Amino acid sequence: MAMVLQNAILCDLDPGRVESGSLRIEGTAIAERGVHVVGKPHDEVVDCEGCVVLPGLVNGHTHLYSALAVGMPPPPKTPHHFLEILEYVWWRLDRALDAESIEVSARIGALEALRRGTTTLIDHHASPNCIDGSLDRIERGIDAVGLRGVLCYETTDRHGAEGCAAGIAENRRYLKRCARRSSGRFAGLVGGHASFTLEDESLDRLAALTDEFDTGVHIHVAEDRCDEEDARKNRGAALMDRLIEHGILKEKSIFAHGTHLTADAIERLNECGATLAHNARSNMNNAVGYAPVDAFRGPVMLGTDGIGGDLFAEAKAAWFASRDHHANLTPARVLKMLAASARRASAALGITLGKLEVGAAADIVVTDYRPSTPLSADNLAGHLLFGMSSGDVATVILAGAAVLRDREVIHRDLVADRNEAIEVAQRLWGRMAELPLE
Ligand SMILES: [Zn+2]
Incomplete structure (x- = not known):
């Protein structure tokens, strides 16, 4: 019909x-x-x-695993800067995730996105104590609601060589799985957490995986000053030089944030044509500063970075943040960011999204x-x-x-889903409370 x-x-x-x-x-x-x-x-x-x-709107950068973080207890210590926010909040949450909470979190995040008019999610997932098969769990959560997803696992050396190898293996496994299908519903990218938690050899392995599957890396870049400082102090190169040297900067890659990229680094990104994902509300929430989006000439997407699934709200925040920082942005440019997210997802999924x-x-x-x-x-x-x-x-x-x-979700019993999520979130928060600080 x-x-x-x-x-x-x-x-x-x-x-x-x-x-x-x-x-x-x-x-x-x-x-x-x-x-x-x-x-x-x-x-x-x-x-x-x-x-x-x-x-349908496309979220250019999100973390569905944070959907059960709404209202969670405060961290054991008050974070005073970005690294402490990661250590006390998000890296405790991701360590506490198990297969059940990953899937329920993805489903709740997808339901929230759907009700806000978002139909495709470009997700960046981490669950260091449940890596193998985690992207299938995310996919099942999204699929239960009926949305589309472009998924990856955020590989890191935070948990040693074994954890890094498992992250790379999960990306490869999921990319292989997606290569066997052509449904236009799900696709994979190669996920990396950020330069400051990845060794040179790990970056090389991520780049090799992008070559193997003809895709790009989805990675946080210069979200905070610490990324550039780590590259210069500990890795012997400026951040963008390091990413270029190890094959991470390529046209199909997605760089999330870019808040603290130097003018030279932005120029290199512009020349390459890689996509930036701008997350205005997250940047404000983490007090990391404002990404100079007006300097980027290539595609700039809008992402929520896990702060819900509402791109109308994100677009407004992107606009107000640009005004507050005296950036040279127009409302039309914000519209273009929504269009860029759809274009990037279209390229990954092999279908045309974002056009009537x-x-x-x-x-x-x-x-x-x-x-x-x-x-x-x-x-x-x-x-x-x-x-x-x-x-x-x-x-x-x-x-x-x-x-x-x-306004009624067709395929799900929203009340039952929410009741289940409350129970799963309670157990997740309980496991978090028992975790020692890293
Ligand atoms: Zn992120």
Whole structure:
């Protein structure tokens, strides 16, 4: 059965375009776009009542394992800087994860994303005491909700050579698994935590894996000053030189943050065309500073870095942070960041996301946002930043099928999922409390 969305304001992000019209969805893709597409017998016809319809949003950098961290007890010591935030908070959480909490966390994170109009998640996962098979657990959590995912394991030398080897093996195992399928639902990247927790040899092994699978590395870069300081003090090279020397900087790589990259490093990144993932709320939360996104000429995506799945909120935060730091950004540039996330996910999954055009995947957000002021391509970004919010997301279609309808999740019992998550989170927090500081 096909579905026809009539009487919609179709808002494309890539490039920005606003048209009143209709879409016909057949199978998993958009089959027709026009001013008024008429439904055929047996078609499901949805009257969008003059509201905004958007392509499903893509989260360019997230950590689904943090979904059960909401409201967790404070750390045993108060962190005073970024490294202590990692040591006292996030590295305790990831060590406490087991197979069950990984999957439940991914499912809860995916449910939260779906309800905010996010349909694809580019995830960066860590669970040092449960590495083998962890990406399958993440996939199952996402798949239960019906979203798409681009997954990797964040390899690190924090837990010695054995832990590093297990991280690399998990990336390879999952990449192999994805290579055998071509569903457009899940894909892999090569995950690395960050330069400051990876030895030279480990970086080389990550780069070799990208060559083997013709993909890129997904890694935190210069999130805090400590990354550059570690490279210069302990590794004998500037951070970007080190990443280049060991084959990490490549066009298909994703560098998350870039908060403290030097002008020279940004230039090298621009020349390469690698993708940056900007996470404004996370950067503020960790008080690591503002990423100079206006200096990046290549693709810049928006990510939440594990702070929920709401890209409407992230876009607003990215805008306000840019204003607060006197950055030379425009609302249209923030719109472009949402488009860049969709482009990067499209490349990984081998399908077209982020576009309301014939042939594109039918990942579509139907809102009940009916503008109160004129709306056109010229001011779409203004409506996104100052009018719309994730509260306007009413229905989400994924690969041609509704997964959220009138704000109700179709395939899951949300109450049961949340009750289970509360129990799993309680056990997870209990294990965290018993862990010694590293
Ligand atoms: Zn991150």
